[in-house]
Amino acid sequence: MKLPQLLSHFLYQNKTLALPGIGVFTLASNFSVPEQLGNEQPLTVQGIIYKQEFVQNPDPELIDFLHKYTGKMRPLAASDLDSYLQLGIQLLNIGKPFHFEGIGAIIKNKEDKYEFVPGEYSTTRLTLPSEERVELTEKKKKILDEPKKEYAPQSKAVKGLLLAIGIVGGVALIAWAGYNLYKKKTPASGNTENEVVIKDDTSGFQKKDSTLTHPIQNSLPPNKETKTEITKHGDTSLYKFVILSTANKTRALKRYNQLRSFELGVKMDTKDSSYFKIYFPIYTLPKDTLHIKDSLSDYYATKTTIEP
Numbered sequence: 001m002k003l004p005q006l007l008s009h010f011l012y013q014n015k016t017l018a019l020p021g022i023g024v025f026t027l028a029s030n031f032s033v034p035e036q037l038g039n040e041q042p043l044t045v046q047g048i049i050y051k052q053e054f055v056q057n058p059d060p061e062l063i064d065f066l067h068k069y070t071g072k073m074r075p076l077a078a079s080d081l082d083s084y085l086q087l088g089i090q091l092l093n094i095g096k097p098f099h100f101e102g103i104g105a106i107i108k109n110k111e112d113k114y115e116f117v118p119g120e121y122s123t124t125r126l127t128l129p130s131e132e133r134v135e136l137t138e139k140k141k142k143i144l145d146e147p148k149k150e151y152a153p154q155s156k157a158v159k160g161l162l163l164a165i166g167i168v169g170g171v172a173l174i175a176w177a178g179y180n181l182y183k184k185k186t187p188a189s190g191n192t193e194n195e196v197v198i199k200d201d202t203s204g205f206q207k208k209d210s211t212l213t214h215p216i217q218n219s220l221p222p223n224k225e226t227k228t229e230i231t232k233h234g235d236t237s238l239y240k241f242v243i244l245s246t247a248n249k250t251r252a253l254k255r256y257n258q259l260r261s262f263e264l265g266v267k268m269d270t271k272d273s274s275y276f277k278i279y280f281p282i283y284t285l286p287k288d289t290l291h292i293k294d295s296l297s298d299y300y301a302t303k304t305t306i307e308p
Helices: 003-014 060-070 074-093 129-145 156-185 210-219 249-260 286-300
Strands: 016-019 023-027 048-051 098-100 104-108 114-118 237-246 267-271 275-284 305-307
Touching (some): 003 023, 003 074, 003 098, 048 104, 048 114, 060 074, 074 104, 237 249, 249 267, 249 275, 275 286, 286 305
Antiparallel strands (some): 023 048, 237 275, 237 305, 267 275
């Protein structure tokens, strides 16, 4: 139970409430609490007399009362009371009223004197901490024991809306799945096994390693005048640098014609019209084959193999 509520109950029971820094509240002989409280029109307290008197310490009986109904140790209960009263005094010093539930309010007038304004009767029932715990436990148990209500749409309009959302969502999901399946089964141009990428500049090979310029440019002429020449230089040997191996005839012919259109000395071999190889025949030294292979792989973005 809260401290402000306990102060009014202490006054109702003990007829006197003395508060340090505030003064003394006393019940008149004709004071009585109405039997019916909590109506729409609360009743104003009648029969409370207030005097602004000096009170040095709170009544020990008040501390015992707070200890009993809050469950706190007496020093802690006294500390809570002091903090509450200090806060009220601060309110009074800035021109605000200090309310006491079930009693009334103290205000400071222009002469810096305290005045009492009656309030409304307290409707809070006085309970011990153990009783409050029992009530709280019973409330929790009641909530847990209540049958859970299954969610259900409250109208046909809501049901129809949910059904429409479900249908649209299902159609969208099926369309998305079909598109992804089609995308997986249909190879994209330039993105299949051993597929190559043709760069815009086909007048020659651009290599990171400048030492590869001689063997590739001599063996793969970049223009029409030298495109069909396969020249042997000194102790060089002829190697086939295969840039595409596939059983797909359509793909092989398309790639072969594409490279030929760029004026490159590309060749194509086929085995029983079932397997195709597109390659560059190059005369080079054995020590230079690895450099040429790496250069072709980088340039055509494919895995190049070497055959004698």
